[in-house]
Amino acid sequence: MSRFFQYLRTQTFRKNLIIALISGIVFLLLLFYSLRFYTRHGESIEVPSLRGISIDEAVNRLESRGFRYQVDSVYQADKNPGLVIEQDPDAGTNVKSNRTLYLTIITKNAPEVQLPDLTEMALLEAMSTLSNYGLKLGDTIYIPDIARDRVLDVKYGGQKINAGQPIPKGSKIDLVLGNGMGESEVYIPDLVGYTLDEAIFSLKGASLTLGTVRYMGPVTDSTSAKVVSQTPEADPDGEKKVSIGTSVNLALSN
Template identity: 55%
Template sequence: MSKFWAYLKTKQFRLNAILAIGSIIIVVLIVFFSLGFYTRHGEGIPVPQLKGLSVEKAMSILKDQGFEYKIDSVYVLDQPPGSVVEQDPDAGTNVKENRTIYLTVITRLAPPVALPDLEPYTYREAVATLSNFGLKVGDTTYKSDIARDRILEMRFAGQPIKAGTKIPQGSRIDLVLGNGEGASEVEIPDLVNQDLDAAKFVIKNGGLTLGTITYQGQITDSTSMVVVAQSPMKTDSLSKTSNGTRINLTVSQGKKTDVPNN
């Protein structure tokens, strides 16, 4: 062990150590400068500014400057379709020739969305809900109804539309609202012998409210039920009731039958 420590103090050891350290430094420098030369670090072609251009113009510029490109699409409400909204790498970045530039372009086709159910909502709530679904409010009209600004009907392209129907994102939905000035009394409809779905429709559009549905007998087919009783019901002494009155129904299995006139 004493010989080893003595060797460490010799001139020969110090010379060998200096040579080893110097060799390591030279190798590191050679690798560093070789890698920089090989990759042409800091050199290349600057990426052009493509944001805001039409996709056709952007592709033409990239092709002329020797770049490859790949295109992805995204739908953005109220933005012109066919324009570049993102690019990677950013404009001004130096890249090698033939580098692939990735473009994000606004698509011309809006994705479909399901129309939300707005009928339980007020106008203000409906506007917020439509906005959350990427839809817009179109024209608004009013009709007689005791509930002011409540959504009574939704229309698309002039036609009634039901909740859940798929329509293009960004579409305008026309709304029919209650004016709060509905008649204080409405006619009591005669719903006996009517299909349940038809009875519900008459109640809703007659300014009334569907109340309790009582099922009579065994029900094996929920799509085929007929009203056998209602409360209140129309009589010679009672033909009208207050707007919004609840109409209770009793239904049984069966279909509407034609009753001959006497």
């Protein structure tokens, strides 16, 4: 132990200690200035404003300032293709040269999505589903049906379209909906040649009522008598309709 303390008082120890301190200081100075050079301490460039300009102009601005860039794209039907709508970092931010900036532009071609199954949905539910798929509601077409505001059919471009078919994102979809009232008018069935029971059954199925029943000539068996005429008459072309509940008068004969 005494030799150790004697060594600490020698000139050799003091010389080695001085050399070690100087070496440590030199190392720290070299490390400090190396880091300053590597990170370019104090050197920064202001990010230019790129929103609202074309991607070509944005690229020219970035390259002239030594920036790198990456471009992503989205589709928006109400925006002009090729315009920058987002940038990261924001304009005015001070960053290092050669920093990568991230740009979002409007693409010209809309991506396709598969039409969701909207049949039997309520109108509000169908509208929400369309929005979630990036689609828009076009016209609402109401037809007679007891299901009020329920989707009965789906159309795109005036044509019927089925669930699962691909269509451009942002497209307008027309919905055919029930008006909650059902058919107010129906066709008159042709009852000639029917027995009375058969005619009554057919009238009920058509939402019509039986009017007067008249037998022509002697009738020996009313159950076998058949309709020979009716008022109103049936329309063979299927163009004439009457209101629901209309009475149909029958004339029967054996």
